[in-house]
Amino acid sequence: MSEAQQDKATTNAPASAPTGEPPVPKAAVEEAKKAANKKPEPATRAQLVPAGIVGAKMSEIERAVPLDEPPPLPLNSELKVIGKRVPRVDGRLKVTGAAKYTADVRLPGMLFARMVTSPHPHARIRSIDTSAAEAHRQVRAIHILDRVLGNAELRDKSKELPAKFPIVRFAGQPIAAVAATTQAAADEAARLVKVVYEPLPFVVDMDKAREAGAPLVFPGPADQSGSAGGGGGPAGVKQKGNVRGPVRSGPHGQPPGDVEKGFKEADVIVEGEFRTQVQTHSALETHGVVADWKPEGLTVYSSTQGTGSVRDELAEIFKLKKSQVRVVTEFMGGGFGAKFGAGNYGALATHLSKKAGAPVRLMLDRKDEHLSTGNRPDSVQKLRIGARRDGTLTAIHLQSYGTAGTGTGAGTAGPAQNMYECSHISTEESDVFTHAGPAAAFRAPGHPQGCFALEQLIDELAERLQVDPLALRDKIDKSDARREERRIGAERVNWSRRHAPSADKGAVKRGIGVAQAVWYRLINLDSSVEVRLTRDGSVELLSGVQDIGGGIRTALAQVVAEELGLKPTDITLRIGDTAFPNGPASGGSMTTGSITPAARNAAHKLKLQLLEQVAPALDTTPDHLVMRDGVVSRDLPSTSKAYKSMTFKQAAAKLQTEQIAARASRNDDYGGFVFKNEKDAFGFGIGTYGGVQFVEVAVDTETGIVKVERVVAVHDCGRPINPLALESQINGGVLQGISYALYENRILDRNTGKMVNPNLEQYKIAGSRETPVIETILIEEYVGRNSTDAGGIGEPSTIPTAAAIANAVYNATGVRMYEIPMTPAHVLAALKGGAAKKGVNA
């Protein structure tokens, strides 16, 4: 029952009561309603929890902990499984090829589908003739889209002439799809669908799109729906032409102060204009589904980062109950932020399955993947920073423009708003619509762009003030984690040998640079887990959460194993299925912090149930029992006379029923959140994550080739659960950052509006030869906000890399890079002074 229905039922009760009982006074009803709406504060206990950074400063602080929460975990050094380097529990499946991805699903009678997409960047569709495709003997169904997901939509639909088919707003926009008995036949039949277009003027270049009189992507203000793939900016923003904004606030509201006043207080002002390119996610497994429509419900195998969000969107589109839609993601081949919603392919495959009465597989090809499934917006950022002679920042002013194509959410202000202490901050972020595929969230949306500008300008400020870049950051950065990370990293990279800019003689010049990250403690409260124990001693964990490669399957096994005194391999993991308790979507480095506390709490509840049942056999009460190393025993030295024990298996055999189970959801953080959004079950946690990266580069000043030779990446993610997998993710963040800084670039031809490199050879991604020595260092930071105190590393690990490379290139050459990718052509131009003039202080 929805809230509205509930209200109605309550209000109607007095009037409709047929029993002759006196009507309930209205005031009492209101009172009861208020009481029902106001959640009682849970009873808490004052609990001392470990807090601080191991190796730097550790103490204990008191937190108000709800009574049903398990006791706090000690530091990792005192634990058996958590914090240890545990090989992935699904490793064997992955190395033998047995792991089943969506692309590998094969159902009886399954059909293959291909999308029909627009070759034009902007057009009205006059007609669609499917007769030739229908006549193909292997074709079983055709569906034409009546609504395109992902694109922003006009607030006022009457601003645009009505159209029979959705207006085409980018080259590659899905129009229809065909299902046939083989992939080759589906490909053929898709080419037989005849679409007549009326091409319209278009603009794919952000600078051109900002000009007055530029072809309009939308003839009025437009917003991107929240479920459109995890990206999207705020709704209701003012819009003029293609420019939407500026947005001045951030998650904490509008930043404080008056920048004009701040700049007046400054002794030194540095400024620059920085440009970043569009990057596509390019996950190896393309977006896609196998949709299986049956009269009783829909099952969809989906390559997604959010089984729950795909279910919700499909239920809405097809007007099904959520219980009628099952989404399964056993393994998925990478997402990086672009795989949250059902997608046009998901809707199309479901329509086709419904029409054909057979399962339909629709996996995008590589070209469609580049064109229509999301990207990181580009940016042009004017950044200005004022400081006193002692380094104190007095003002930060950022004006940014970026294009998310037909989508929104190209802002870059996160780092400027949140990294450093400054009393006057102003950020103005504007989106620019272009006729290009809509952006989607991409690993720390806005942050690699924002850091590229901010961290270079902070370095420049240090140079102007004649202080070391690390010393300046020590002064203006209040994060304890980053302070420790700078210290550790500087020692490892041997920062003291860093020379003055362009000190190397000869053509190849080397340099060292540093940059740092800020990211947030984001929590999805709708994160649940069930843990089961069966009489034969087998333990299962069930959750809808999906493993996108970060290794949450293994982390969950570790958390449950730690609580029950078992090994991770003793736990059977059943995840990535909406038939199980709701799991969080995996994005924003949220998964670990959201789901591991629920897993521990469920395991703890299960443990209490088990101990309750076996305590009599051990002549004691449950609170005097411990579970360690596969043994349940009295909490006494084994030499003690009263010591009594049994194996975990023997204990399980004593269960009164065949199976016991316990379920838990993510509770609020101890002490609450900065803010909480009940509707989305979203909590914005107190505090931030950091991360500092040091980069050594070699720049060939004759060829313009930049080579990253070594990266020292020092990071924090709360309590590390599995350092082995965390290292892998940090490596990945660094490599994506190198790839972003030096190679990747989505190039749209301004004359045709088409992408000229929609493949994996001309869209260049860093490979083995571009991989430098990467040294990862994890610090342990405890804040005692939940039962595991663990967080994610996906976003922070990729935020500072491009900025650190740029700072290293400056140290090598004495020339600042205002634009990425730093291709040889860009670098040579900058060395000749072409790009350098963009920086006012250069």
Add this chain to the structure above:
Amino acid sequence: MSKEDERMSVEESPKGGVSRRGFLKGAGLTAAGAAIMEGGLLGVREATAALREPPVVGPGSVSVTLKVNGASRRVDVEPRTTLAEALRFELGLTGTKVVCDRGSCSACTVWLDGTPVCSCMTLAVDVGSRAVTTIEGLAPDDERLHPVQEAFIEYDAMQCGFCTPGMIMSCAALLNRKANPTLEDVKTATSGNLCRCGTYPKVFEATLAAAKTGGHGRKGGD
């Protein structure tokens, strides 16, 4: 004039222009030239034999017997079917992944007679009698894994895992060629293998470790 020469003279220039077949033969002759340089007179005969017209098959399905992981498997495929498609869709061997479908990412790497190839760039009908080894057939038996597979697990040389089968096939083939590779050798062997999660450092570590423990499994010739 031999029969071979006769046919060539007929097809060389049917309407005074260059036919597609003639053009292809010309390309073949360049290769033949190279063979003559290398092989002397003996090479001439071999090069001429190579020009013999192949049997025409398709466009409908044809029956092909593939030797996959030691077993003979018959599949009916259209001539345009790639080996990757035949493995994945006809034989259910989905461990081999298709990512770019044009030979630029090596996710689909399998071995033909022990040599790593992109199965998306190889037609099933062209495999012939060569032995195909896929990721499913790399481990010596059901109990044991190939040392490279073991090392990939131990060193966490995987994240999402989609590049992993192709990556392992490239690294295991390297160890067959060179028992004690250097880091540069591993980088070269995997230079065609794209990993978007960025797991290369662990791939290098794992492969070098597997070499140290005597990383030989199957040679892929059986």
